[in-house]
Amino acid sequence: MPETPAHSIETLIEARWVIPVEPSGTLLTDHSVAVDGGRIVAILPTEEARRHFVAQRYHRLTDHALIPGLINLHTHAAMTLLRGYADDLPLMEWLKGHIWPTENRHISPDFVRDGTRIACAEMLRGGTTCFNDMYFFPEAVAEAALGAGMRAAIGLIVIDFPTAYAGDSDDYLNKGFALRDRLRDEPLLCFTLAPHAPYTVGDKTFGKIATFASQLDLPIHVHLHETEDEIRQSLAQHNLRPLARLHNLGLLGPGLIAVHGVHLTPDEQALLAEQGCHVAHCPASNLKLASGFAPVVALAGQGVNIGIGTDGAASNNKLDMFSEMRLAALLAKGVANAAALPAHAALQMATLNGARALGLDDSIGSLAPGKLADIVAVDLSGIETQPCFDPISTLVYAAGREQVSHVWVGGELRLDSRQLTRLDERELKLTANVWQSRITH
Template sequence: MQIIAPRWLIPIEPRAQVLTNHAIIVDRDTIIQIMPLTSARSHYPAAQEIQLPEHALLPGFINTHTHSAMSLLRGYADDLALMTWLNKHIWPAETAHVSDDFVCDGTTLAIMEMIAGGTTCSNDMYFEHSAVARAAVSSGFRMGIGCSILEFPTPYASDADSYIKKALNSRSEFSGEPLVHFTLAPHAPYTVSDQTFSKVITLADEFDLGLHCHIHETQDEITNSLKQYGVRPLERLAALGFLGSNLVAAHMVHTSDPEIALLAKYGVSIAHNPASNLKLASGIARVHAMQQAGINVGIGTDGAASNNKIDLLAEMRLAALLAKAEASDAHAIPAWQALEMATINGAKAMRLDDKIGSIKAGKQADLIAIDLSAAHTQPLYDPLSQIVYAADRSQVSHVWIAGRCVYQEGQHFSLHARETLNRARRWQQRISSKTKETE
């Protein structure tokens, strides 16, 4: 039993609330109670007390869209448009290097970065699904493992059916692991056929699986869909029956008012990736309009190859600022709402909001502490605003996942930091050598 006693407790639910002189009681992996600190001490005199005198305690951040293994391609091909970046650089590099070891090592590196920045759960999408799961399990990290599905062959699979088969096999292999679950992740409307989307829908219904897909990321995607199918991608997916409350639509940069209404009608969640959208010149999503329509919007980083950080604090600030500029409304996405996007909204998108995303009795103890004593977060009038607009990830002091402290004051307890970094350096040398051979 533990008493965690911060200066400021930010439960997220109820929204915009900040409690002082309060503590939470954690028993193993579960939050038992939230109560005044004096009452906690009298009710639980034998509990270990963790004092956080200059800290805010809040639920761990949830990265609603990323490609963790691509951390090994961070900085490999920068300052390029999406399709040039993919076709000329990323896909050839993946063809040459992606393997079980590449994915396990890259995912572990990403998890190391995410934990240190206060992220306790991510919604992944990549290949070698079992390697992703092994990295998450061995690191004590919570993850939704999106199993990529495409029509064309890669070193991992030969066609859509083989991607699907491998996805279901990996799901069965890790069925008993409490911190990981699997989703089906058809890559995008421009890489997946109607027939494959129909198969994915049937399997998702049969096994109650979440769906994860890049949709409306660029204007070119929409233009090409109009040429090939006669409709925009979202209209095509709606006709196929792909839209629903189990879908996380990544990016959704280019949306009309009727499309926003369609997303709201079907309860689709959006993974907003502000930094990646800007870096690849994809555009700026209409997040404020989406939220006004009642759409659940979480925040993602995309992969480190197109960001180049996996940093939810940075994404929150950028998401809030971009929304104000895009909507010409300074009230758009206030600090408390940006925090919701990075916590409870991500949990809702991943269908985990009964377990994580807010500090409530009965939920899992996925928690982070942020030390707000630094000069750039002083003076402090409002901890919500300070976290979103001024704090950075170096101020994350403690991270708990399912009640286990996995990080404290720069030290990782659930993974081997030095070995993880050494493996990343070896991959950099291997990839650089291979690139020089082909130039």
């Protein structure tokens, strides 16, 4: 019988290993990912893929592992311009004494756009293809993400005091919804309602947010139970812990992304599970600000979906999802036992779990036919990753963002052999220097 003609596609990526993330722990050796129209059309053994497809572009990555694009479930991208500005301080002293006054002096669309562009460059070079942001002037965040060709969940920030961005909670909401209406058809963007925290948002505003989230089917992205001081303050003002207060106001549910979740009682952990809430775990930021150790193992045991975030570069000080994966796994082991949060679970937290929290798991977060081609290639040929008995373990415990060689977003190459394709690194360095001079003078 005659052979079936080969199908013409845009891109065929051949790799030593493909790690699709689901089913959990799956490792495919000598496989290829076929991409066409921005989506994965097949994952096949390489010899079979060569027979089935003729590609416009071939990438033969013989020492690499392919993984889904990493998803940074919580960050303030523009705060990259404040990297290292006020280090080694507890959260409230850091915020009230340094960060908030500096933001009041410098916050503007230009600040946000420039800081976010630098953040996008850093994240893409580290294998992050999607980030969930919370910051002022979200239109500038969106502009920067689109310019970088990167996927972003744009937080429509809401607080109860005026800033250069908005005058009151209604102004924040109105501006946010206008932005969403304008950009809702952009394929790289989605949106969340982003009330900053229980200590900056009142009951009336939270009530509005709960109503809008339900009506518009938008996730709610909020800092929650980050510090013991936050809980003491809530008890003094509301006679309720923050989670109970939000529960009473109708915010808990499958659309809630609780950022940090460090100080949670067993009953509160069970409530998050019962309500189908998600947690954005930010291990490095929690350690650096001495916020504490999130009960990740206990939460996961209850069935809570946990993703990983870097927080902003001002409190981390880097947007490095590889180091966050490793730290999350090691902290879980230190708090629980050596078998807690194995490597494949940490990788899933940094990919598929983040997609689930954002309601995007049908499109991103794993490598599967039909999903968007958000793909990262990691070069495991270096001495730092040898020998490689288990590529998944090597990715989490030995590899780093410096091993990321290629990044595709929707099938479009955004990092090619460590070189950014849409952002000028030299220009971004000059921009960072300009802002450093402004902030320090």
